Amino acid sequence: NAGVMQNPRHLVRRRGQEARLRCSPMKGHSHVYWYRQLPEEGLKFMVYLQKENIIDESGMPKERFSAEFPKEGPSILRIQQVVRGDSAAYFCASSPRTAPLSYEQYFGPGTRLTVT
Amino acid sequence: SQQGEEDPQALSIQEGENATMNCSYKTSINNLQWYRQNSGRGLVHLILIRSNEREKHSGRLRVTLDTSKKSSSLLITASRAADTASYFCATDAGNSGGSNYKLTFGKGTLLTVNP
Numbered sequence: 435n436a437g438v439m440q441n442p443r444h445l446v447r448r449r450g451q452e453a454r455l456r457c458s459p460m461k462g463h464s465h466v467y468w469y470r471q472l473p474e475e476g477l478k479f480m481v482y483l484q485k486e487n488i489i490d491e492s493g494m495p496k497e498r499f500s501a502e503f504p505k506e507g508p509s510i511l512r513i514q515q516v517v518r519g520d521s522a523a524y525f526c527a528s529s530p531r532t533a534p535l536s537y538e539q540y541f542g543p544g545t546r547l548t549v550t
Numbered sequence: 551s552q553q554g555e556e557d558p559q560a561l562s563i564q565e566g567e568n569a570t571m572n573c574s575y576k577t578s579i580n581n582l583q584w585y586r587q588n589s590g591r592g593l594v595h596l597i598l599i600r601s602n603e604r605e606k607h608s609g610r611l612r613v614t615l616d617t618s619k620k621s622s623s624l625l626i627t628a629s630r631a632a633d634t635a636s637y638f639c640a641t642d643a644g645n646s647g648g649s650n651y652k653l654t655f656g657k658g659t660l661l662t663v664n665p
Contacts, residue, residue, distance in 0.1 A: 467651065476638055476655030477593070490652065525592060529651070538583065539653060543592035 436461065438528050438542035439508075446548045453513040453520070455545045459528030466509045467539060468494075468501060471523040483509060516549045523547075556639055556656040564664050569626045571659040573639030574619075580642050580650055582615060584624050587636045587658070596624075596637075629663045636660050 439458040447453050459466050464485050469477040479493040483503035494501065498516075503509040513520055523546050527539035557572045573582070581600045585593040599606045599615045599622065606613045612625040626633055640653040 465651070467653075469653075469655075474657070476657045477640075477653070479652045479654070482651055493652075538595050538598055539651075540595060541585070541593040546590075 438463075438526055438540050440524075440526050440542035440545050442545060443543060444546050444548070446550060447516050448550055449517055450515050453516050453547055453549075455511040455513075455524050455526075455547070457509040457511070457526030457528075457542060459509070459526075460530075460540055463528035463530050463540070465529045466503050467527045467529075468509075468511050469525045469527065471525060471544070473522075477525060480511075513547075516547070518549050521547055521549045556637065556659040558659060559657070560660045560662070562662040562664065563629055565629060565631055567629055567663075569629050569633070569661055569663070571624045571637050571661070573622045573624070573656060575622075575639075575641045575654075576620065577641075578617075582613075582622050583640045583653070584611075584613060584622075585638045585640060585655075587638065589635070593638070626661075629661075631663050631665045633663045634661060 438460055441456050445453055466483045468480040470480055471477045481494045481501045482490040485503055486505050498514045500512045523544045525541050525544045527541045529539050555574050561569055563569055579601055581598055583598045584596040586596055587593050597606060597608050597611055597613050599613050601617055610627045615622045636658040638655050638658045640655045642650045
């Protein structure tokens with residue numbers, strides 16, 4: 435039973451380019467969460483999605499960042515016109531359909547974004 | 551201070567010793583979780599303790615929760631070099647009107663177990 439998968443694991447972008455981060459939740463999980471971890475910091479919540487719905491994007495910057503979780507395929511976190519401050523590790527987590535609240539979130543290995 | 555703060559920031563012990571890490575939080579919670587993160591890797595879920603539980607065990611791990619003090623501790627007994635990692639506590643917002651799915655992490659405790 436594969437865990438949460440994220441790709442790419444490492445991504446290097448120049449300032450102004452777009453970054454696309456992908457997350458495939460665990461089998462049977464329909465709730466996806468994205469978190470960002472700055473160097474030597476804890477993870478910060480960004481967005482919570484269910485299939486075709488954004489439930490809570492309160493932790494996501496209003497500009498340049500967007501997320502989706504289509505009916506088919508992985509969840510995508512998209513960062514347009516990246517800046518150096520976007521350099522961080524981005525983690526995706528998923529939880530099962532029957533227990534979306536107050537339950538364990540299973541994390542992927544993360545995508546480390548470096549903006550040069 | 552932020553929700554879910556670990557203490558100490560760093561801890562260095564010898565193999566075989568016990569390691570204790572603490573976590574404090576501010577608002578009421580439904581549950582508290584502990585995660586481990588090896589350097590440059592993803593998070594591994596260790597244990598979840600609910601607000602109506604006081605203590606929980608899993609292998610060499612023992613977690614306590616004191617909701618009156620809004621604090622939790624993680625004890626790793628008979629530590630091994632492989633336990634070297636950062637340890638994070640994560641809380642949900644509980645019944646304070648927040649969002650239970652929104653985990654709040656502290657900055658973590660960096661545990662180094664020397665062989």
